[in-house]
Amino acid sequence: DSGVTQTPKHLITATGQRVTLRCSPRSGDLSVYWYQQSLDQGLQFLIQYYNGEERAKGNILERFSAQQFPDLHSELNLSSLELGDSALYFCASSGPYGTGDVNYGYTFGSGTRLTVV
């Protein structure tokens, strides 16, 4: 158990639907990062939050949005889903100062596998 919890582990939904992925960071971590990993694209950075505020944006589609709540958990909302959105979605968290720790770096969760049919 890495300390980063992602739910659900698996999600199957139809095109056009909307889903929410949830991430609880490691205790004490203030930064949360979302990544998408598909077979043909590798690990793509989507978005970062630090203590509730958006800090960096990557290749995140307009149909996708995220937020980080006061208790520091984060949610990634994916809407108007398309077949191409099928992927593994990972959440990672990093240290209290938003930096990777020299001993354990950034901690990733086990991911949510999204299948759009």
Add this chain to the structure above:
Amino acid sequence: LAKTTQPISMDSYEGQEVNITCSHNNIATNDYITWYQQFPSQGPRFIIQGYKTKVTNEVASLFIPADRKSSTLSLPRVSLSDTAVYYCLVVTGGGNKLTFGTGTQLKVEL
């Protein structure tokens, strides 16, 4: 952001030492080097991190020459369970995102 280049794949046998070299010619002064391991359908796992010279932990060593334009991850006595993708990343201090490349697929055989 410094771009990294590493071999696409490597093969080894159990009990061998494996060295994976990564080049990062444009590394900046406040950047550090970090390596992650990823098994299929699992999240990347931190292996080791360093700024210069040599860093060693219980699973690997990281060698960084003085010019810091490259780094080498050394895995001593690999086993079948070390078969995975290994990513070399350059990270700017201050809590920035990790940018993953294609990584090195290491295959360990008997």
